[in-house]
Amino acid sequence: MSNPLLDDWTTRFDLPPFDAIEDAHFEPAVETALAEARAAVERIAEDAAAPTFANTIEALESAGRRLDRVLGVFFNLAGADSNPERQRLQRVFSPMLSAYSSDVYMNEPLFQRIETVWQARDTLDLTPEQARLLLVTRRAFVRAGAELRGPARDRLRQVVERLSALGVEFTQNLLADERDWHMTLSEADLEGLPGFVVEAARAAGASLDAGGPAVTLSRSLIVPFLQFSPRRDLREQAWRAWTARGAGGGATDNRDIAREILALREERADLLGYDSFAAYKLETQMARTPEAVRDLLMQVWEPAREQAEADATRLSAMMHADGVNAELEPWDWRYYSEKRRQEEHDLDEAALKPYLQLDRMIDAAFACAHRLFGLEVAPIDVPLYHPDIRAFEVTRQGRHVGVFFGDYFARPSKRSGAWCSAFRSQGKLGGEERPVVVNVCNFAKPPEGRPALLSYDDARTLFHEFGHALHQLLSDVTYPSLSGTSVARDFVELPSQLFEHWLELPEVLAEFATHAETGEPMPRDMLDRMLAASTYDMGFQTVEYLGSALVDLEFHAGEAPEDPMAFQQEVLDGIGMPKPIAMRHATPHFAHVFAGDGYSAGYYSYMWSEVMDADAFEAFREGDGPFDTNLAARLEAEILSVGGTVEADVAYTAFRGRMPGPEALLKGRGLAPAA
Incomplete structure (x- = not known):
């Protein structure tokens, strides 16, 4: 029976033939492609010829091409358009792929061939990109346990396979919580909401057959509801549901999963000889060490918290003036902050959208x-x-x-x-x-x-x-x-x-920010007010982000906590997290960190990259302006086109001539001290 995932694709641009692919095709396609990849790896490992860059490193690069193609389709669909069958297949594929990965990285004859090429590298006349591929390949094998033997190797395999399964379970629990919760609104509950929020709530309610307008846990709906609803009781209900994802008890609760993930990551790092999982994870990043990450985050934390606390005082006064005799809570912040923004910047999002x-x-x-x-x-x-x-x-x-x-x-x-x-x-x-x-x-x-x-x-x-x-x-x-x-995680957010x-440029907005009904461009005074407000509430935004980044770092920088939720609170108390601000991503729904290894001990990456992006845009300001094509060509040549073929700091220095400090970031966020 023909399987479009395995057939040669004759579509335009060799795109996946989505109109022919059915869920039933995925399992046999993965099994076939996985068997092919295993056979290709075994041929490389058992090759009687002396190891060379071509027959070992390049051959390994090509070994799983069909598997990559099939999985590229499956995992993109599983993330963007999931269904029960695709969720089942994720659970089926997770141990299969983890076992395959372990079999490759712990294949002793294969690693010995790689090691032979590595030891001879200075005699091979490799191009810079080939030398980089050799380094990255060998490093990946070592970091995956290729040098371990006996029980340590067997245990690492078990740890990695269990972590893979837990990541899938965490993701699917979170998706279930986000899919299954909604709050139906009466017509009276819509009072005070701008038209675009009412429309979105009606559309959501209709799609869910909720019997009326509804608020869901989609950020594009719940955040505007928290900004504009005058009903404090409904804001609290929505906020609590949003922040309780993954922590509602029952089958979709992620708290025990997070605890086990942290413990297994600590064990993984210990088996590989690292002081902590953060030390292991950061070794290949620009930051290199947990201490470097903590230093940057704390340099930004202090001015951000100071700004947030000053803002909290203002918002509390506004709430009390409304007759609410209570402390400012997290479900109040966005509502009163939006009111304050309208007052200070004369900026109404309903008129802006x-x-x-x-x-x-x-x-x-x-x-x-x-x-x-x-x-x-x-x-x-x-x-x-x-x-x-x-x-x-x-x-x-x-x-x-x-x-x-x-x-x-x-x-x-x-x-x-x-x-x-x-x-x-x-x-x-x-x-x-x-x-x-x-x-x-x-x-x-x-x-x-x-x-x-x-x-x-x-x-x-x-x-x-x-x-x-x-x-x-x-x-x-x-x-x-x-x-x-395919670059360091703390460099990938730079581009x-x-x-x-470029969205912030008045000339871009003047051309493309046109009214949906009249076609008229945004009035210049509104445009100026919108840009002037770009750093508004930056204390809040920075604090909620840094709270998550610091918790992530401390989770992985020492001994895994027995109770992650208690440890989370301990970290937040230690840095003086303002009470009316919650972490952007609390542990039970912190998918960046627990849905997989991607941003574990790495959520700081957005800020590390922001240090560079603020500095890089200054280069355009210092040059011939934001559309300086010569500078754009250099950006492409030194950063965008080279992928992971050079170290991140080398790529950035080639573009900018030096590495930056955090000054431009603080200035860009409006957190720099007044001159």
């Missing part, structure tokens, strides 16, 4: 990419995995650069948040392959026939994720495992956060 249409913000991101890098983005008609997806071909001077998918709207089958992923990474090994990249967001879907309207934060998210996409699309390396965003700065 019609100027921030999704379609026009997409156009703005594409236009900036064109002016900076010469990219042309045009829609294409191809089969897609969901009706909401948009597809585009990206070209430059008539040459195909890649395919970009935009998956922008929230739905119950999609995990929360926003991310960039690839169905296919760029590479040249065995022939040129151009990337297929997807941005996934969770914006509120408008009623049929109405334009989708964004908040300014939503628009920043769109630019942020397209910055990641540019990192993938502009990649120009030979080896796929080093391409695009995405840097691209956000």
Whole structure:
């Protein structure tokens, strides 16, 4: 029986044939591709010829190509459009893939071949990229336990396989909690809400068959509700549900899972000879050590907390003036902060949002990419995995650069948040392959026939994720495992956060921030007020982020806690977390850290990268302006195109001439001391 996942793809741009793929195809395809990959690895390990870069390192790079292709389709769909069968398959595939990974990395004959090539590296006349691939490959094997023997090796395999299963369980529990909760509103409950929130609540209620308007746990709906609802009781109910994800008791409670994950990570680090999991994880990052991370975060924490506490005093006074004789609580902050923003900046989000249409913000991101890098983005008609997806071909001077998918709207089958992923990474090994990249967001879907309207934060998210996409699309390396965003975790956010700065340009907003009904550009005074408010409430935003980043760091920098929730509170008390502000991501729903290894001991990465993005944009200001094409060409040449072929600090220094300090970050967040 033909399986489209295993057949040669004859689609346009060799895209996945989504219209032919069924869930029933995934399991046999993964089994077949996994068997092929195992056989290829065994051929490399048992090769009678002397080890060379070509027959060992390059061969290993190519060993799992079909498996990568099948899994690229499956995991993108499992994250963006899940269903019970795909969730079942995640649970089936997790131990299979973990066992395969362990079998590869703990294959002693294979590692000995890699080690032979490594020891001879200075005599092999390797290109810089080949030398980098050799280093990264050997390092990955060592860090995965290739040098362990006996019971330690067997135990590490068990730990890694268990961690993989727990990550899947954590993710699926969180998705279930986010999917299953909603709060139905009466018509009276809608009073005081702006039209765009009412529309979103009605659309959500209709999609859920809730019997009326509803608030869900989608960030694009619950945050505006917390900003605008005058009903303190309903705000509290919504906030408590939002922050209780993964901690509601019963089958979807993630607290014991988090405890076990932390304990297993500590054991993993100990088996590999590291003082802590953070020391293990940070060894290959720019930061290198937990102490360096803590130093940066605390430099920002003090001015941020000072600002947040001053703001809390102002908001408390506003609440008391409203006749609420109580302490300011987390479910009050956004409501009174929005009122204060309207007072101080004369900025009403309900009046602002019609100027921030999704379609026009997409156009703005594409236009900036064109002016900076010469990219042309045009829609294409191809089969897609969901009706909401948009597809585009990206070209430059008539040459195909890649395919970009935009998956922008929230739905119950999609995990929360926003991310960039690839169905296919760029590479040249065995022939040129151009990337297929997807941005996934969770914006509120408008009623049929109405334009989708964004908040300014939503628009920043769109630019942020397209910055990641540019990192993938502009990649120009030979080896796929080093391409695009395959860089240090605390460097990967640089291109995405840097691209956000182009949304802040008055000339960009003047062209693309046009009213949904009249087509008129945003009035200049409104535009100026919006940009002037860009650092408004930055004390709150920085504190809620840093609370999560510091808890993540301390979770992994020492002995794993017996009670993660008690330890979380201990860390927050120790840094003096303001009572009316909660962590952005509390432990039971901290998917960055517990859904997989990606951002574990690494949530600080956003701020580490922000130090660089603030400094990098200063380079444009110091040059010929934000659309300085010579500087953009250097950014592409030294950072965006090279992927992981060079160390991150080397890449940044090649672009900027030096490494930055946190001064530009503090200035950009409005937290620098007054001159």
